[in-house]
Amino acid sequence: MNDTAGPILSVLDTVPVWYGVQAADSLHQLLELAPAVERLGYRRYWLAEHHNMPAFGTSTPPVLIGQLAAVTSTLRVGSGGVMLPNHTPLVVAEQFATLDVFHPDRIDLGVGRAPGGEPATARALRRTGDPAHAGSFGEQLVELVDYLTPSGEGERPAVAVSPPPQRPVPVWLLGTSESSASLAARLGLPYAFAHHLNPAGTAASVARYRAEFQPSERLAQPYVAVSSQVVAADTDEEAQWHAGPIRVAHVEGRINPLTLFRTPEQAARYSLTSAQQDYLEGHFAAQVVGGPETVRRRLAEFRAEVGFDELLAATPVFGLQARIRSFELLAEAAQPARDSSGLSPVSSASSS
Template sequence: MIDVPLSVLDLAPVQSGRTVAAGLAATTELARRTEAMGFHRFWVAEHHNMPGIASSAPSVLLAHLAAATTRIRVGSGGVMLPNHAPLVVAEQFGTLHALHPGRIDLGIGRAPGTDQATALALRRTRDGLSAEHFPQELAALFRYFRGTDPGGITATPGIGEEPEVWLLGSSGYSAQVAAALGLRFAFAHHFSAANTEPALALYRENFQPSEHLARPHAMIAVAAVVADTDEQADVLALPRELAFLQLAAGRPQALPTPEQAAAFPIGARERHFIEQRREGQLLGSPETVRQQLDDLFARTRPDEIMLNTLVYDLEDRIRSFELFKEKVIAA
């Protein structure tokens, strides 16, 4: 029996032929609709210099999403800490927590979520951009939330307004940091499926209880496209794969239409890339996805599951979540 909280990870996609405003409006409507379905969290991810993703300013978007909903937790999946001064993150999420107490999640990542030139443009200095600086940056963030900065700086809002903190990761490094600090851990299975089980094992085996958490608590983010038939799901998922193919080639673009994806010349190398991308993900009819989910759950035993459904039309995205709740989980 799979009985864990279900949540949503959205990239605020910008669709080919449509505006950024339309993409953000679709994300807002998806938050409202998934809240009505009973999903637990709605997260957005920080990306930069990508014309197909509009969630480059998570704290701004989260303020809008929290105001547009009433119960669902909203959060970052994640804020990429190397891009920001810890004081700024504390003030932004302290503000969100003060405005929407009990509903804000701060998911933190250690990668910049973009290329190095863009990361440098964001940070304006190379200080703090490398992985070895991450633990110190994270410690500084917690000091601002708790009012223990040795320099006497007070984050207002921030102090006394600590949201629920998660550490995000796609490797063993983040799993070990989350375990050592006793933090909740969210693993990016949707783009690092081969590392999921080893990372979760590292996290659980090395977990140290903390003031945050008494025992390990892990969530996996998984790509999911559910449709009435396997064939329909394959058609809906192809634009997502083409978008990642273009990104890997250094040509990021807006999310293509299903027609554009179907017309794209896919050779043996592209087909291999697509098959690798789909390995371990959830794709197909409710019956197919239920079998895939049973296998994934048995191997990973997550405390929560977060679905990333990247398809072109909003109604198809909503339909995928409806089928997941009504015919996959409830089956």
């Protein structure tokens, strides 16, 4: 980690779907949002795979990646992530090798091991439904990395990706635990930790990844991105208002996974139990929510606590302009800590 340069800023998106808003409208909004964050100097835009969850419009990250890469020019676009147990490594490799043909050196493949849905959906995605099936994840990941690494001249593997990769397509491992940190470290891959899901495990997992990291042909030094809920507004009060739907979604989604995101007005009327309020206070104290000075302070504290290289801002804020404003304020808050190019120190030929 470069302490003087500060974190690179990127986006993690689930394409939130709101009550009263069509999923198609949320998807179309991406075509305005991605160019906006590109203009603000963000490094990458990632989309997270979910299935049978109406509040999230990201069932097909490869399709969305192609759409966003086509309306941007410098932004890296990728998955955060593709849930590998849902797919065969060969199919994923061919999807991302194809994307790289049309958008060379701009495509990232972040990979996770969760199903991205409940058990019935996992079975519909042609998984076994047996939790033990996840035990083959490490082998699947190695197979995927091999597919996305160009063969030597004159060599052709028994099973070849079509189109053949012209360069190593960057592969990241996503996780929420120390076991994923160890796997990323052992394989010499960049690591992205879902702090917005498991803030209690972030610091230990990042520390373990750095301690156990083994250099590889793809990555010489450890590199860590951490996702956080980020809601920035012109005042602390306004930020808390915009964060209301996310807070409600954290508790309501556990009760009814088929619910949609509520608007800020609807969230303000939602009745929370004292236990739910206590849980939310603890969870969101670890995220980045507030006005400009609060965000600046919290960003610095967060990085000092965890030691990450890059921040993936998860910002499911209602309304396109409010969402863009949140990304603007985050960029301003991080400005003194960013290098002059606004780009990641990790080379595009390895993990960026």
